[in-house]
Amino acid sequence: MISEEKIQKYNDWLFRKSAYDMALSIIMTDKMTVAPIGGSAYRDARTAYLSGELFSIVTDPEILEILREMKDDNDIDPDLKRAAYLYYKDAMATVCIPKEEFVSAQEIFSKSYDAWLEAKTKNDYSIFEPWLKKVIEIRKQQYEYRKSDMDLYDQMLDDYEPGMNREKYDVFFNALKERLVPLIEKVCAAEQIDDSFLYQEYDIEEQKRFSNELLKYLHFDADWGYQNETEHPFTNWVCENDCRTTTKYLLNNVASAILSTVHEVGHATYEHDCDDKYDGMILSEGISSGMHESQSRLFENYLGRSYAFWEYLFPILQKHFPAQLGNVTAKQFTDAVNVSRRSLVRTEADELTYPLHILVRYEIEKGLFDGSISTEGLDETWNALYEKYLGIKVPGAREGILQDVHWSDGSFGYFPTYALGSAFSAQFTAKMREEIDVDEALRSGHFEICIEWLKEHIHKYGCRYDADDIMKIATGREFDVNVYLDYLEEKYTKLYHLK
Ligand code: ZN
Numbered sequence: 001m002i003s004e005e006k007i008q009k010y011n012d013w014l015f016r017k018s019a020y021d022m023a024l025s026i027i028m029t030d031k032m033t034v035a036p037i038g039g040s041a042y043r044d045a046r047t048a049y050l051s052g053e054l055f056s057i058v059t060d061p062e063i064l065e066i067l068r069e070m071k072d073d074n075d076i077d078p079d080l081k082r083a084a085y086l087y088y089k090d091a092m093a094t095v096c097i098p099k100e101e102f103v104s105a106q107e108i109f110s111k112s113y114d115a116w117l118e119a120k121t122k123n124d125y126s127i128f129e130p131w132l133k134k135v136i137e138i139r140k141q142q143y144e145y146r147k148s149d150m151d152l153y154d155q156m157l158d159d160y161e162p163g164m165n166r167e168k169y170d171v172f173f174n175a176l177k178e179r180l181v182p183l184i185e186k187v188c189a190a191e192q193i194d195d196s197f198l199y200q201e202y203d204i205e206e207q208k209r210f211s212n213e214l215l216k217y218l219h220f221d222a223d224w225g226y227q228n229e230t231e232h233p234f235t236n237w238v239c240e241n242d243c244r245t246t247t248k249y250l251l252n253n254v255a256s257a258i259l260s261t262v263h264e265v266g267h268a269t270y271e272h273d274c275d276d277k278y279d280g281m282i283l284s285e286g287i288s289s290g291m292h293e294s295q296s297r298l299f300e301n302y303l304g305r306s307y308a309f310w311e312y313l314f315p316i317l318q319k320h321f322p323a324q325l326g327n328v329t330a331k332q333f334t335d336a337v338n339v340s341r342r343s344l345v346r347t348e349a350d351e352l353t354y355p356l357h358i359l360v361r362y363e364i365e366k367g368l369f370d371g372s373i374s375t376e377g378l379d380e381t382w383n384a385l386y387e388k389y390l391g392i393k394v395p396g397a398r399e400g401i402l403q404d405v406h407w408s409d410g411s412f413g414y415f416p417t418y419a420l421g422s423a424f425s426a427q428f429t430a431k432m433r434e435e436i437d438v439d440e441a442l443r444s445g446h447f448e449i450c451i452e453w454l455k456e457h458i459h460k461y462g463c464r465y466d467a468d469d470i471m472k473i474a475t476g477r478e479f480d481v482n483v484y485l486d487y488l489e490e491k492y493t494k495l496y497h498l499k
Contacts (some may be wrong), residue, residue: 001075006066010084013063020054029236029244030413033228037114044110052103059095059359067091082464083281090282093159096145105138109409116408119233121267125379125397128155132407133375136368139410153369158411160289161420161482162466166366169416172481173362176419179435179485181389183492184353187340188391190496195336200324202254210320211247211261218264218299218312220245221446224272231274232405233260233347235267240279243268254321255337259300266299269451273459287470289414293421295454299421302429303450304327307334308439338495339498342392344399350494351422353390359403359418365412379384424471428458428485431475 025048035043055064070076070084094102112131119128143152150158154165154317223241228385230246237243245264249257270286278284286292301308305329314330325333340350346357363385367373382401383394394400406414432438432453441449457474471479492498 017057025238033230043408048103048107051106057100086282102222113408123396124397135410160413175481193335193339195339197304204249218265235264262304263296263300266296270295273455274462275460278462281463288467290420291467294424297422298425308442310334311443311447342390355419356389361415423484426487
């Protein structure tokens, strides 16, 4: 069994590492919300330096040896053993990269983010293209250092969703294509639902006042969470009991900020509700991107777009916007937030067409890494795929290739987990609905009943177990994409009175 002295060293290391993690997390959140752009160059250089310090901590050879010993030690506490395994795995992916290259990459990713933002603002892909090219080259190089037998893009997919690869995603996306493309065609041909009232002018300050009530309903508590605004909503954990979430208000779309808030609070609640005994260690984080997204999508789509949810909240929203919504019913409002139509922007997409937005990104990523697609003219490739799968013409790069932040810092392999997560949540929700009266909880203002179920069956485990094990623990069966597809088919057949 491992010595007390080594365990002490491990604990000291964990404390040091978490201090840097915390600092970098708050700097990142700040950069993406309120930090003035003028300070970018100064900040980015120092942020990169801090990343380098963290790199040295994570890859400390003495610690790597201790972690290796701990992960193979059957006599230590199983939680500790699991944590050591996960830290070791992360460290091995980092230690192979030369430190100078790691640090300079962090700085390039920061600059690339700024270039993306400028390109998006100016609706000009050519500003971002050279940066995207550079970022891809860096990522390729970083993965090559691992000297893995696995294909490069498969490694990226596995990093975000352990166990997933192109072969499995191809099967998943083919199932989606097969059943969703014809369903979307039927929905488009059906009589359309009036949702025009969502797109009137909604004063942003008034939207914020409603949002405060929404956050209360969702039990997003100021004791552990803070909401800010950003270009591209995200949630970030700074440290235990300090979660930063974000949203984006649009003057002419009342549902956008609401649903993005519900989504992000799903992410926030997941990690907040991990078992307290995992505090301060990796086990208190979400297990995978897909699992994280399953919790945010569960909040957003399976609860936040349900009639019961709006039975409680719509009268409150109506009070904030009597002129816009005075003559609308909760039922009409719910139907409106579920309208499906072919659209350009992923984050604004409805539940039914959403996975096809992901399919486009998955095909592009595969192509970028197998060499069949180049960054030059990628805006055109993007537009062609949108026409192919979503039947829609992209008017410009802002609504096209530049709409998402992810590729600016080299987060390749991440997008597919969005579609996978949506599918996971169908199965979780089906089980939750078997066991508790979800609608009654929502309509009576007791959202915490759903939170409790999720905590007990999913959240409390953090990353103590792999995603597929948590799926089995929570639902009693393996993941099955058909649960998701059946759900969508049933929901949209009813909503659009399809035959
Ligand atoms: Zn999300």
